[in-house]
Amino acid sequence: MTDLCPRFEGAMGIISKRWVGLILFELLDGTKRFSEMESDLPISGRLLSDRLKMLEKEGIVERHIYSEFPVRIEYSLSxxxxxxxxxxxxxxxxxxxxxxxxxAQKD
Incomplete structure (x- = not known):
């Protein structure tokens, strides 16, 4: 049996993290504010924030900060x-x- 390609294994490690698929699916519709995603997805704000930070670190998601009052932060796919x-x-x-x-798994 052949070993898995490290790149494939790495990619699966990223996209198979819980909720990442739904976050990516949500962002396919375009730029979203954090609050929009939080209300659209069955996920806690803290976990959503963690996943968005991870996706941003991986270069998959971009965060845009607008210096308005209150500050507006939007997320989109890179x-x-x-x-x-x-x-x-x-x-x-x-x-x-x-x-x-x-x-279908329901949580």
């Missing part, structure tokens, strides 16, 4: 993050074909 769109769409297609509502 070029690297946007390159994941076909991957996310294919996972969605696979889920539509193979994952039944009874088998």
């Amino acid at each position: 070029e690297k993050g946007t390159a994941l769109e076909p991957v996310i769409q294919e996972i969605q297609n696979w889920a539509n074909d193979w994952v039944t509502p009874e088998n």
